[in-house]
Amino acid sequence: MKTSSAFSFAQADIDHVLRLGGNTYRQRERIVAAFEEQKSTTEIADTLKTLYHGGNGIGSITAWYAEDGIHLSHGKTARYDKSAQVISWESAAERIGQLLQDGQFATNVELAEAAGYERSLLAEKFWNLYHDFSEEAREAGYLPILSNNPGRGFPEESAWLTEQLKSPEFRQNLAEEYAAFWTAYQQDRDLLRFHYHKPKEIWENLQDLSLPRTTFTSQLTEVPSVKQFISEDEIDAAMTRGSGFEGGKGRVFTFFQEPHTDKEKVDFLKHKYGIGGHSHALSGAMKSDESHDGKGLHYKKDGCPDVHFTWEKVAKRITDLIQKGRYLTEQEQAEYDKIQAEKALAEEDALQAQQPDPAVWEYNGVKERHPDDIILYQMGDFFELYGEDAKTAAAELDLNLTTRAIPGGGRVEMCGFPANRLEQVVEQLRDKHDVTISAVPKGGRERQEYSMPSIDHEAEQHINAQEAEFGADGTRVFQETEAAAAPTIRELHEQYKPIVLAAVMEDVPYRNACGHSDHENAVIEGNAAIRRAVLGSGNMELLRLYSDTPEFRQRLHREIIDETYPKLHELLHPLTDNDIDKAIQDWNGKIESKHAVVRYMEKHGREKDTAAWLAHEFDGGDGKTPFSVRPESPEGTVLPWPKVQRRIAQL
Structure with missing residues (x-):
């Protein structure tokens, strides 16, 4: 040549x-x-x-x-x-x-x-x-x-x-x-x-x-x-595989297409990747692997110097790959474009199909009764907002702002969202606004409305209720506290955080979101759980702190979500093959026992009696008690020892 x-x-x-x-x-x-x-x-x-x-x-x-x-x-x-x-x-x-x-x-x-x-x-x-x-x-x-x-x-x-x-x-x-x-x-x-x-x-x-x-x-x-x-081409190819979770690559691409700050992109990647890794990561080569943790991505390949990327560098590199059209394959890009086009058409069709009938148009009456509230008005399978409410919600929730014709009102600004997102949207809006919902119950005909005060107003209502019940204005308690020694925000935070954290860990909707929804929805439900815990505590000082002190409230939300989500997600997410493999790889925590299993399996991996030997080696059992995967979790499972034997042989 x-x-x-x-x-x-x-x-x-x-x-x-x-x-x-x-x-x-x-x-x-x-x-x-x-x-x-x-x-x-x-x-x-x-x-x-x-x-x-x-x-x-x-x-x-x-x-x-x-x-x-x-x-x-x-x-x-x-x-x-x-x-x-x-x-x-x-x-x-x-x-x-x-x-x-x-x-x-x-x-x-x-x-x-x-x-x-x-x-x-x-x-x-x-x-x-x-x-x-x-x-x-x-x-x-x-x-x-x-x-x-x-x-x-x-x-x-x-x-x-x-x-x-x-x-x-x-x-x-x-x-x-x-x-x-x-x-x-x-x-x-x-x-x-x-x-x-x-x-x-x-x-x-x-x-x-x-x-x-x-x-x-x-x-x-x-x-x-x-x-x-390790070549730059190999690193790019590895990064374009996404987070390793099903659908993870598409979620990363979609998020990076939206207007987010660099810090938001970094935080998103940290949560989506989590902690883990896999082998054959670079060009499919043996003795090459990728791992990821809170610090970033780490690449190793036999005979090559290791390469490490902080999440800031990962975010910048993925942004560059997307801008150059190299993050998605041609087939993936075509599928994404098709989905986006179908989504846009579906939204347009839904809006066209839900032009209001003057006979059922009651929005003006709802707004007159609640002029200072954000009004969420149900039309079919969507909730819609109009006028200044629409402008406010579109800006805060990143909704698409458009216009529509309404009876007797010409064209007004409008935005909307699917009815199945009602709870999430309400919790987000209540951070700053009182909200009134006008909805038609499933199977019903008559429209119903109910109002939910903002978080601050709700806390004020609880405080007023406490004072009314005990017949006091609450000044005595706080005067005595100040007389003794005015605690700092940090001291108050350390005092009340364990109380709220314990309640949040047992909050059923939040636990369900941690186990069965994505991180974004879990955070929304977690913030709601914190509010439920504070309001349900009956503690006057905690209620006042939460209502009147933004620094206290923000720190409480941030630290409790950061501490509870990883634990609950690990405990409650649906069991996968990777969880089973990890449990088997962790074995009984004794490295000598793992070595013994490897030596024994090399000689007796296909024998019928090996299952009983594995059970005895694991904890001295006789094989009647099955191998437990994530026993502390309601999402756990057990495996008979013959299945454990087969899986070890495959690993």
Whole structure:
């Protein structure tokens, strides 16, 4: 492969990328096997396209692997560098072939083990396929040649099959049996319990083992090495996967499309990502991972210096990716645009369909009875606000302000929201305003109205009620307190915070929101829970502080939400597979016990009695008490020990 003079890449640098790049485990051995089978350049190019993925930083070069070939750049990115050199996959195949002939692509050990590793990969595919047979497939007796496996569990059984695949006779018999199964499976997919297997690929891999092979030699005991780094392309690709939760990427994109401050974006990312991480995070490479915590995102990749980003830098980078149109894929962007268009049409249709009938128009009367209140007027499945109320609510709640015609009033400003958001909107408005709701009960005909005072006014009403009940104006209590020693806001906060926090932790609507809603809705419900706790305390001093001292009230809300939400969300959110895996990985808290489990499972992972051994190792039990996942939570569950055994084997 010749390098164009228009590019400043030495052949040695390109060779480093071909040898060290790609991100597939034991990649050189897989490539060697393809060349040993004397496949065509086109076939090998197709193989390289599947083995090289993501990107690499090697020496002074940034590499990105794309459909048209390997993109190389001296800059921070190769993926979007228009001046990057592109080496076609056919050219890469030709150069690797030359390196193999010269003994400069792989070590002598890798050359010796390439064929064996190819057989082991196929053996693992057959093992997984065979053990996913349904009862119907087992009763039909498909692949009987694999039933003679004398091994006990995956490592032994896979090793036995790897050795048997050396035999041409065994391969021929296996091919005939597999052809029969594959034909039947195409007619009846219930023969397998799971459908992630690739039957055609397994067939092709089996045929490859019987191709005539050539051999290569090398004097290398190790391939030439250079310093490697995590490329900017890899970091961008990792960030565009979102928070790791279902729908998380879409929520991040939507939030960043809206007008928010940098601090709001940072806080949003912290809450959406939480604490966690995952492996194979960078270009799908083994020994690469991403973790996130209160400080930011952290990336690690074997052989590369670690990279850390504060949430401020993450927010700035995501903003830049969105502005450049790189955060969403083309398909994701098309789906987002479609959803937004459908949403806009639906809102327009809803507004058009809900033009008020003069016969039922009673808004003016409601406003006359409550001139100083914000009026929420129900029209069908929406609540609407008009005039100055609409302007106020639109500004405070970020609602879309429009206009509409009303009977006898011409066109006025209007905004609205779905009826299922009524409680959230009311709680937000009551921070500053008295609110009156005019609604039609479900199944009813006559409109009803009820008013809710603002938080400050509600607190005043409670204080007045207390004073009226006890026949005092409350001055004596506060005079005595001042005479003794006027406590600071901090001291009062520390005095009353535990009382409010205890009540909030038991508040049912807030607990439900923490477990089953997003963070934004949980905060709204949490603020309402704090108000309920204060108003329900019956404590005059607490009521006065909450009503009259903004600093006290704001600090109380901030600290209680920050302390209660993470605990309640962790305790009450619906159980996921990740929760089950984490409980199993935490085990009994003893690292020696975990090591013992690993050693035992390697030898006895498929045995029936292993479940009882695991139960005894966990807590000395006899296996009758199941393994408990998140026992302190109403969302917890238990697993029988055989299921624990299977999950540990998978992990």
